[in-house]
């Protein structure tokens with residue numbers, strides 16, 4: 001469902017070239033729920049932007065649902081849902097319900113199917129009380145639930161989430177995690193999630209890919225990742241050592257090597 005084959009993305013900053021992502025290869029199969037980890041500046045958001053077609057790779061190949069994201073943005077928009085936790089995709093001054101109606105028109109969702117889907121999302125995300133509230137008046141947790149509903153209204157096969165639980169309280173986080181598990185389990189939606197919240201990873205992701213300095217530093221199950229560490233270490237200890245380049249990788253090399 002998601003394929004990166006030696007994907008790379010550089011940015012020119014004055015006279016320098018920043019290698020945000022280099023030679024990144026991994027695939028995500030249909031129905032998987034994969035967590036994408038990496039320290040600040042590792043290249044996670046750049047990767048997600050390449051998957052959504054917002055950025056074109058400067059090398060290698062990216063495919064989502066068989067499509068080249070940057071060339072087939074319109075076709076891809078029907079197959080993918082995207083949430084950027086730090087930025088809303090909703091219309092700031094419009095009530096949530098009006099944003100949803102605009103999304104219906106953009107995706108040309110048939111009215112009856114839209115009504116059924118919206119009723120289901122309103123119920124599972126508990127949106128009923130603030131459907132008529134302008135987005136700018138929503139709390140962060142309410143807005144995030146609205147963004148999730150917006151990303152899923154057209155029933156996409158793939159959901160890409162960039163820090164969807166950032167800034168949320170424990171109860172809101174738990175609600176969103178439970179919702180994401182249901183979407184993945186009941187509808188078979190493929191999910192790729194980036195997060196700095198290791199609780200998200202522990203509760204949601206069977207598999208983890210770790211990006212460091214734009215490269216793949218680990219790809220395996222969460223159990224494999226934990227198996228690289230002494231038994232007394234928890235996920236925070238393991239990931240801290242990986243981010244510091246101290247841990248041993250699945251392929252036997254030190255993290256951050258070959259920079």
Ligand SMILES: Nc1ncnc2c1ncn2[C@@H]1O[C@H](COP(=O)(O)OP(=O)(O)OP(=O)(O)O)[C@@H](O)[C@H]1O
Pocket residue numbers: 011012013018019020021038039040041042043044045046047
């Ligand atoms: N538009 C841009 N122009 C120049 N450099 C950029 C641009 N976007 C990202 N970068 C650089 O690319 C690298 C990767 O950034 P990216 O935002 O992908 O990291 P990230 O893993 O998402 O980080 P964080 O966890 O802090 O959100 C960083 O060094 C960043 O400064």
